[in-house]
Amino acid sequence: MIQAVEAEVTSSPGLGDHGLRQILADVVEAVKHSINKDINGAELLYSLLNAPWLQSLLKVYECLQQHKKEPPAPFLPYTTQLIRQILADMRTVPNPSAEARELYNLLREPHFKALISAHDTVAQKDYDPVLPPIPEHLPDDEEAMRIVCLVKNKQPLGATIKRSDLTGEIFVARVIHGGLADRSGLLHAGDRIMEVNGYPVDGLEPEQVIEILVSPAARSFQTVLSEYCPSSMYVRTMADYSPQQDPAIPCAEAGMGFRKGDVLEIVDQTDALWWQAKKLPSTSACAGLIPSTNMLRRKQREFWWSQPYQPHTCIKTCESGTGLYLYLNMRSLRLCRRRSHSTGSSQQSCHTRCPSSCYSALNNPYEEVVRYQRNPQDAHRLVALVGPSGVGVNELRRRLIQSNPGTFQGAVPHTTRAAKSCEESGREYHFINRELFENMVYNNRFLEYGEYRGHYYGTSLDAVKDILNSGRICLIDIEPHAIQSVRTHELKAYIIYVKPPTIDRMRTTRQNAQVTTNYYATRPFKEEDFLEMEEAARKLESHYCQYFDYIMVNNELQDSCVQLLTAMRKAQDEPQWVPANWIRPTEES
Numbered sequence: 001m002i003q004a005v006e007a008e009v010t011s012s013p014g015l016g017d018h019g020l021r022q023i024l025a026d027v028v029e030a031v032k033h034s035i036n037k038d039i040n041g042a043e044l045l046y047s048l049l050n051a052p053w054l055q056s057l058l059k060v061y062e063c064l065q066q067h068k069k070e071p072p073a074p075f076l077p078y079t080t081q082l083i084r085q086i087l088a089d090m091r092t093v094p095n096p097s098a099e100a101r102e103l104y105n106l107l108r109e110p111h112f113k114a115l116i117s118a119h120d121t122v123a124q125k126d127y128d129p130v131l132p133p134i135p136e137h138l139p140d141d142e143e144a145m146r147i148v149c150l151v152k153n154k155q156p157l158g159a160t161i162k163r164s165d166l167t168g169e170i171f172v173a174r175v176i177h178g179g180l181a182d183r184s185g186l187l188h189a190g191d192r193i194m195e196v197n198g199y200p201v202d203g204l205e206p207e208q209v210i211e212i213l214v215s216p217a218a219r220s221f222q223t224v225l226s227e228y229c230p231s232s233m234y235v236r237t238m239a240d241y242s243p244q245q246d247p248a249i250p251c252a253e254a255g256m257g258f259r260k261g262d263v264l265e266i267v268d269q270t271d272a273l274w275w276q277a278k279k280l281p282s283t284s285a286c287a288g289l290i291p292s293t294n295m296l297r298r299k300q301r302e303f304w305w306s307q308p309y310q311p312h313t314c315i316k317t318c319e320s321g322t323g324l325y326l327y328l329n330m331r332s333l334r335l336c337r338r339r340s341h342s343t344g345s346s347q348q349s350c351h352t353r354c355p356s357s358c359y360s361a362l363n364n365p366y367e368e369v370v371r372y373q374r375n376p377q378d379a380h381r382l383v384a385l386v387g388p389s390g391v392g393v394n395e396l397r398r399r400l401i402q403s404n405p406g407t408f409q410g411a412v413p414h415t416t417r418a419a420k421s422c423e424e425s426g427r428e429y430h431f432i433n434r435e436l437f438e439n440m441v442y443n444n445r446f447l448e449y450g451e452y453r454g455h456y457y458g459t460s461l462d463a464v465k466d467i468l469n470s471g472r473i474c475l476i477d478i479e480p481h482a483i484q485s486v487r488t489h490e491l492k493a494y495i496i497y498v499k500p501p502t503i504d505r506m507r508t509t510r511q512n513a514q515v516t517t518n519y520y521a522t523r524p525f526k527e528e529d530f531l532e533m534e535e536a537a538r539k540l541e542s543h544y545c546q547y548f549d550y551i552m553v554n555n556e557l558q559d560s561c562v563q564l565l566t567a568m569r570k571a572q573d574e575p576q577w578v579p580a581n582w583i584r585p586t587e588e589s
């Protein structure tokens, strides 16, 4: 035993010869003098003080003192979530290696889970309970009572309470998933609270009960109900939400805010109006309250009607009557402006293939998502670039395709204009007549199309599918309005948003660049172009950021190309959140 202790402490790093052991060394030195003077018993004392076990004990003591001063910190505050994420990602790997399988099995072992759970408990300082004494006066109908002791730590209790207007009784309204009360397993929604720390609470205001609850002692509750917790669902949010600005939330402190595009794990949907969720990646075991789909829809409708301008309004139905299409202004007609080289009248319009989910952001404030990783045998995901006009999406797309034409390719657009002598049908464009073009429009074959100076231009679904079926990666740039038309089960589009850098950086990097004007002329960038681009980027982000899978800033061209290449590889080879109906198609999709 002594030897074991010695082995342990001598291998401990960082022990200096100071502190208590220094004192001991001084004592030993003094005793040595006593031996030299032949004082009685000094020899015995000398051997005692020199005993290895005493030295070892002192080292342990100093080691503990050191840890008291600098306690070891947990690596992560909440590792369980990370492990779950890794397991979910690994499940999507099509042909996992032997090592990956071993890791997967290891992470699912009960003893490993217990270890991680212990780590998280320590990380959240959920230990060292000091239980208060059981209350002396138990109520008469003791049979129906449960005495619950919750040991307070720095975290909130993780439960909300409400008062019955009729009886004045206080009930647990909800227990926040992963919070202190939930993890204790002792409190349930619907439990009636009889007294707290010996104080009867019937008739008190909820605020008064909270005051008692936050005092650092034990609590007593009567149990009436318990509730069932369903398994998690993951969603991407299509709206912003702030509990602090929501007067309807039962408890703002228990609420969780989110921004458009955040991915949430919904851990409890038992309440029709208020769900519980965690924002991913989650660093906390504790969930927060969020409005349910119905509740958020109601809020959005109220907001919709109170707003003078709607971002995703379908203004005009297609002539064919089969779908809803958008009229866009000239500045956003990237497709037509770039493709056409004719002159004359500049009247134009642009349309997108907008599926029945046109109003989906309003109808589905939460889009259910799942982790998806493309199987290497499957077609590649379409990669679509969006960005404000002039930011460089065309330049980036062109450079990437040029650098690796065997891997990347752009879709060949259709047009009704006549081919020039140097052009070949199927290379620059598919040259087709007006009747055929309109027929394709009628049959919903275009992802987006537009009219410019009497000629149609459009990117067809088949042109994209041809590339994907050939095993290459199709890279297109689209107007943001067309995002919905490529977010389908078939194309599984990965949307990359190309953002302009700061105006200062644009001034430096765009010194020799040419902007294409509305009249198809090119000229150097002006200050107003930068301002316009910045404003367009701001609007684009505020309306469409929930659909972006990846955001990159087009600062230095070379760096941007590398970044784009990396993002494209990620899209094809790494697990991503995608709409659940891409993987489990419904009738609608």
Ligand SMILES: Nc1ncnc2c1ncn2[C@@H]1O[C@H](COP(=O)(O)OP(=O)(O)OP(=O)(O)O)[C@@H](O)[C@H]1O
Pocket: 334, 338, 387, 388, 389, 390, 391, 392, 393, 394, 395, 396, 509, 510, 513, 514, 515, 516, 554, 555, 556, 557, 560
């Ligand atoms: N990072 C960059 N640094 C310097 N110049 C750039 C950069 N990115 C793009 N450019 C230049 O800016 C100009 C506009 O780029 P590009 O034509 O690709 O814009 P766009 O986003 O496709 O917009 P539009 O649809 O209006 O043409 C081009 O001259 C291009 O070479």
